[in-house]
Amino acid sequence: MSSKQKSFEEFYYSPKNNVFDIDIIEEYVNSHDGSYEPFRDRIFCPECQIAKLTFIHKTSRNRAHLKKIPSSYHEEGCSYNYDYASKRTVKKYIDSLKENEIQDKLNTMMNQLFRLNKKKIDFGENINESGLMNKSHMTITESKNNEIVLRALRRKRLNTWIDESDGTDIYVFYGKVRLKVVEKEKEDYKYYLLQISTLNKNKEWKFRTNLYRGSIKDIVDENTTYYIVIIGNLEFNYKPWTINLSNKNAIKYRKYI
Template identity: 40%
Template sequence: MSINKPKSFEDFFYSKNNTIKNVEEVSDYADKHNNSIEPYDNYMFCPECHVAKLSFVHKTLQKRAFLRKIPSTDHGRKCSYRYDYASKKTTIEYFTQLQNYQVKDKIDSMMRLLFKSHNSEDELSNFTGKRSTDFEDNPMTITNVSKDNKVLKSLRRKRFSVWFDKADINNLYVFYGKVKLKVIKKEKK
């Protein structure tokens, strides 16, 4: 059984210039400016829905810096961060019942969402709930069906460049980030 960690954010929507930034940028700025985050304060929002306001938690000797939702703000209606995380069992059951093309479509949609540096207004309306009424539109949510009850759950995500805590070990994640590949050509001797 895994520990249910509160949601934290590695990335955020920076409303000053409508871009997605990462928490390391804020942490580096704080390190160089006596813990001040003035250029970012009040301009950090959920990277997915751009609605929920985030606050910065400074790093300590044992913990990395992270962002968390300000309790008095809410996520957009369709934002995956609004829902509880899916368990490992639920996630495996969900993907097992999909056809190969459905899994590919889901992963492609996740990658488009996670690698977006700037969401258009049309895409933003999907996650704030202003347009479609289908809550299953979000690629980072899965439906847990049990006894005529449909419950949306959120998939965990983690950028490659962020370290793991002990609580992360037994959970499934959608990993994303920039990686460097090196191709080595080997010939038979």
């Protein structure tokens, strides 16, 4: 089980039976003298919907975020029960998978993160290849001291604030986006970028970042909204930031319905 307290950028809101970004609480707090009363005792872990969360106000040093209250517990099988996987562990895991296996993993994560089956996540028995109760698709396995243990994958929505304080650990980045292919040309070859835009608070599509795709030319419709899931780490050498894919196949997008 996790030895460190985790923070949350989204939450399950019981009155609406849905998952929302923390921005909704922040907007309310900013216009109600710091109060978040309509959300108190009604916000829970976005994954298991069992562990009760509390809102931590923004300070000069830290962003506003959500944390689990000490007396509350995640449901067995929820990925937030486990320590986060190290960068090395995630890279080793991804490199061990074939292309179709990476796509299968991304597909199951997409279904879970966006709740595409419209149901509460089922934490019923799901035995993985190592015999562990691997109930969340946001976990991977790691060998430690001759034992196989579960590790959680970090996650981050693409429409949230991102800066160097997020570090360069490997995350599962996800969101609803617009995509555009940008062709670039060097002296003797062409390469492609996948431009990602997200909705801002004014419901406008704004550029967020480019993904380097090398010789891969993605087939996308610039006027279509997509679900996207990416496994990679942040890179700040190119402003404002970009994402280094853990593997050229560690990206999946699907038309938003």
